[in-house]
Amino acid sequence: MTNGLQVFKEKIIAIIRGLELDDTLRxxxxxxAGGIRLVEVPFDQMRDPKDTAVKVEEIRRNFGGGDLxxxxxxxxxxxxxxxxxxxxxxxxxxxxxxxxxxxxxxxxGMFVMAGAMSPTETADVYGQGADVVKVFPAGVLGTGYxxxxxxxxxxxxxxxxxxxxxxxxxxxxxxxxxxxxxxxSLVNRELIRQNRYDMLTKLARxxxxxxxxxxxxxx
Numbered sequence: 001m002t003n004g005l006q007v008f009k010e011k012i013i014a015i016i017r018g019l020e021l022d023d024t025l026r027x028x029x030x031x032x033a034g035g036i037r038l039v040e041v042p043f044d045q046m047r048d049p050k051d052t053a054v055k056v057e058e059i060r061r062n063f064g065g066g067d068l069x070x071x072x073x074x075x076x077x078x079x080x081x082x083x084x085x086x087x088x089x090x091x092x093x094x095x096x097x098x099x100x101x102x103x104x105x106x107x108x109g110m111f112v113m114a115g116a117m118s119p120t121e122t123a124d125v126y127g128q129g130a131d132v133v134k135v136f137p138a139g140v141l142g143t144g145y146x147x148x149x150x151x152x153x154x155x156x157x158x159x160x161x162x163x164x165x166x167x168x169x170x171x172x173x174x175x176x177x178x179x180x181x182x183x184x185s186l187v188n189r190e191l192i193r194q195n196r197y198d199m200l201t202k203l204a205r206x207x208x209x210x211x212x213x214x215x216x217x218x219x
Contacts, residue, residue: 004131006037007069007091007111008157008178011211013038014204015073015161015183016055023192024055025062030197031187032068034204040093040181042073043080053087060088071110073181078104085110093181095136097121102128113159113181117141122153132157132179139163143175150176169210182207 014036016024028039041055052072059070071091072084081092081104092105095115105112106129114130116122122133135141135149138160146158160172161181169180186207191200 004111006067007131010037010069011179012036012186012207013040013091013093013113013159013179013181014187015040015042015181016187017042017073017183018044019187019189019192021055021058025058026197027187027192027200028059028063028068030200031204032063034201034206035208036186036204037067037069038091039068039070040073040091041070042093043075045074045076049080049083053083056084056087056089064088069111075101075105077101081105081108081110093134095134097125097128099128102130113179119149119152122149122156122158126153126156132159134159134161134181135177137162138172138177139168143168143171146172146175146177166206166210169207170213173211180211 014031016027041052043049043052056070056072069091071089073093075081075092075094078100081101085108091111093113094101097114097116102112102114112130113132113134114125115134115136116125125133133156135158139162157178159179159181160177164180164182165185
């Protein structure tokens with residue numbers, strides 16, 4: 001069973017999309033060195049789901065002995081939940097308010113971040129058992145929307161995903177966001193292509209420090 005308190009404590013989920021296995025593992029190593037402890041490997045609905053399962057399994061095998069938590073994203077079916085679980089994953093991120101996905105993940109003791117946009121979807125997803133509601137695309141919707149959504153739902157943890165970077169992450173945290181899902185602006189493909197994993201570690205550290213600084217200011 002996933003420790004939900006640890007997930008909320010770490011705050012940043014690195015989204016590793018579209019990389020080959022070797023690059024995925026090297027990226028995780030660099031991100032972990034920079035302080036990232038949550039990793040999401042999204043399913044590609046056009047490819048064999050085993051591709052994602054292998055990556056999750058290898059991440060767990062290479063880095064799962066410590067405090068790293070890994071799982072899958074773009075999860076659309078209960079079968080994909082089970083594939084993730086069998087690969088050793090404990091984190092499920094879904095872009096929709098799919099009831100079967102949430103129920104299966106919770107049955108297996110997994111942490112669930114489920115997508116929503118409207119107030120109705122937000123309430124429904126949380127009521128179905130999601131641990132946190134994913135607001136996407138956060139960069140387009142903006143901090144004003146987050147603040148408005150927090151009005152009727154101050155008790156629902158929100159995650160900002162899509163368009164989050166070092167320039168706006170503090171604004172979103174100030175608006176009431178509990179967690180972040182960050183892809184390209186953190187898992188920088190150009191740095192990976194150039195094998196500049198030391199710079200990827202520095203970038204990860206900058207994000208972690210930024211979020212921690214925001215948290216300390218709030219306290």
